[in-house]
Amino acid sequence: MKIAPQKFHEQQFCQQVADDLRLLWIIHSNIPFSMTSDNRFQALRQYLNHANRIPWSPTTVKLRIISRFRQLEPQVADLMKQATTQIHLSCDGWTSPHQTMAVSGLSAYFTSRAGVRMNPVIGLRTLD
Numbered sequence: 498m499k500i501a502p503q504k505f506h507e508q509q510f511c512q513q514v515a516d517d518l519r520l521l522w523i524i525h526s527n528i529p530f531s532m533t534s535d536n537r538f539q540a541l542r543q544y545l546n547h548a549n550r551i552p553w554s555p556t557t558v559k560l561r562i563i564s565r566f567r568q569l570e571p572q573v574a575d576l577m578k579q580a581t582t583q584i585h586l587s588c589d590g591w592t593s594p595h596q597t598m599a600v601s602g603l604s605a606y607f608t609s610r611a612g613v614r615m616n617p618v619i620g621l622r623t624l625d
Contacts, residue, residue: 520562529593530555559598559623566621573605573617580607580615590624599624 522528532538534554577584585606592599603620 516561516565519558520565523558524562530558530598533558563621563623566618569617570619573619576609576615576617577605577607577619579610581610581612582608586619 519533523530523533587604587606588601589604590599590601601620601622601624602618604616605619606614606616609615
């Protein structure tokens with residue numbers, strides 16, 4: 498998922514870009530899913546004028562993360578087929594701060610044909 502923030506002012510609103518930005522913020526900043534339901538955050542979101550286009554419940558966040566992961570699987574598979582190095586695997590587990598969700602993930606580590614080191618998540622499973 499690549500985002501070019503410097504070009505946002507040139508683009509019309511796109512739901513997929515908004516979803517990707519939200520997911521990147523939550524995942525990379527370790528934000529609890531419930532934060533998106535916080536009243537103060539909702540007020541900020543409404544002020545930014547896209548309140549009706551972006552669902553923000555914790556359940557929706559979880560479903561969007563899983564859905565986006567599934568959408569990107571074919572692209573990741575193609576990248577892995579073109580790897581110029583061996584592919585190394587590692588497992589990791591994540592839990593939400595209030596233990597409301599647990600996820601097990603499988604990551605791959607390799608170098609792409611363009612010489613870029615990659616480490617995509619290639620497996621994702623929620624745990625009960």
